[in-house]
């Protein structure tokens with residue numbers, strides 16, 4: 001009997017072992033990576049976290065570059081009503097730019113070509129036959145756009161074949177940016193030399209064009225070196241702008257009277273040597289000045305606030 005029991009127990013043990021061996025956890029044996037290059041593969045890319053939407057910060061507003069107003073000048077030949085020698089409002093309307101490379105004759109802008117005797121506070125002409133305008137030279141309107149031609153404005157005693165009536169102003173009056181006396185500079189319009197100096201005037205001969213540029217109402221003393229025959233370069237300071245009408249008389253407004261003398265074809269006619277209409281050349285040179293230096297058209301302190309301004313003593 002005993003061997004049978006042992007045999008039975010052995011079979012039982014064998015059965016149980018086989019029965020539970022299937023459920024036993026399997027221990028994985030570590031395997032050696034056969035390819036060491038794989039070790040240097042990049043690590044798995046982590047899924048990117050969703051980034052919150054970028055809120056664009058508002059840029060601070062950039063101040064616009066100063067620009068000239070769209071209506072900054074009237075057309076050439078458009079005078080103030082009734083101010084030509086024949087009491088009309090028309091001068092030389094031919095827009096020819098007689099001196100296309102000219103430098104604007106006032107050093108700094110802004111500057112305002114317009115009538116002095118028919119502007120606010122102007123004295124008029126010929127003892128009231130052409131009445132002036134009430135107000136003050138310091139009126140802000142005198143130091144503002146639009147520009148206005150006054151080449152054919154009434155004057156007697158000065159031949160001007162291009163203007164109605166045959167006599168006229170022959171130049172353009174230009175206010176500097178304020179009515180301060182002897183502060184603002186007139187400058188040479190091109191390379192050349194000083195060809196004349198008078199008690200309140202200076203002329204520049206332009207080497208490039210052969211024109212003579214005449215500057216009136218300038219103040220002594222002239223800068224050092226500005227003597228008859230002295231060479232000048234375009235843009236060089238030649239005189240300070242004043243309100244002198246004669247050597248010692250402050251009888252006009254602070255302004256530069258500017259003329260261009262030479263020959264050019266105006267209205268289809270070769271004029272010979274004469275005082276040419278300067279207005280369109282001033283427009284062109286002012287655009288050059290303000291494009292190169294936009295700050296030249298920045299607004300300025302209203303002239304009423306400037307204690308240096310003096311009222312002209314009209315004769």
Ligand SMILES: [Zn+2]
Nearest residue numbers: 171172173257
């Ligand atoms: Zn003048």
